Amino acid sequence: MLLHAFLECSVVNGPGRRAVIWFQGCELNCNGCWNPNTHALRGTTLTINSVVGRILNAARAFALEGITFSGGEPIHQISSLVQLLFNLKRSAPALSAGMFSGYTARELDEGRFHTYQALNLYERCVAWTNLRAMLDFAVLGRFNKHQLSSDPLVSSRNQELRLFSDRYTRADFEAQAVEVTIDPDGLTQITGFPTLATLR
Ligand code: SF4
Numbered sequence: 758m759l760l761h762a763f764l765e766c767s768v769v770n771g772p773g774r775r776a777v778i779w780f781q782g783c784e785l786n787c788n789g790c791w792n793p794n795t796h797a798l799r800g801t802t803l804t805i806n807s808v809v810g811r812i813l814n815a816a817r818a819f820a821l822e823g824i825t826f827s828g829g830e831p832i833h834q835i836s837s838l839v840q841l842l843f844n845l846k847r848s849a850p851a852l853s854a855g856m857f858s859g860y861t862a863r864e865l866d867e868g869r870f871h872t873y874q875a876l877n878l879y880e881r882c883v884a885w886t887n888l889r890a891m892l893d894f895a896v897l898g899r900f901n902k903h904q905l906s907s908d909p910l911v912s913s914r915n916q917e918l919r920l921f922s923d924r925y926t927r928a929d930f931e932a933q934a935v936e937v938t939i940d941p942d943g944l945t946q947i948t949g950f951p952t953l954a955t956l957r
Pocket of ligand 1: 787
């Protein structure tokens with residue numbers, strides 16, 4: 758699988774402490790995308806099990822509540838994402854899972870999305886059904902810079918926060934915030950919602 762970045766612990770990408778994985782590659786060209794460096798399909802291919810191992814190490818080190826997938830567009834690599842979550846939940850079933858996707862719920866339910874691995878319509882629908890069954894929440898829909906939203910996790914008003922399990926209620930999602938992480942080597946990562954949020 759192709760990833761853009763991995764953050765071991767964040768508190769602005771869903772409930773509690775969460776690892777965040779940004780996928781590499783996106784074909785959606787949202788109006789005002791904050792992350793254009795994730796669009797090109799390039800980078801180092803990682804094995805699914807190496808990514809699972811990294812999440813498990815972070816979960817132990819930071820007592821994580823869960824994992825959030827972002828992008829880029831995670832759905833373009835849906836087969837790998839399904840396998841990753843399946844393997845992860847076998848080792849750490851208590852970890853929750855969330856996702857940001859530019860696709861709408863309707864597009865996903867109808868299998869109308871692009872994948873880098875060749876899948877027919879039936880295979881896309883099965884993959885989404887399997888992924889949805891392992892997700893606790895997702896923020897869905899294209900980002901639009903002309904419709905900015907201040908709702909938790911939702912960047913523009915056309916997007917929606919969907920809950921797929923009874924793990925969380927909407928009250929568990931905190932107000933938008935920005936987070937700056939500096940690791941011991943000086944690598945600085947900025948995540949969260951820089952347009953309307955406050956620095957956390
Ligand atoms: S789906 Fe995300 S990464 Fe892709 S263009 Fe839209 S905002 Fe950017």
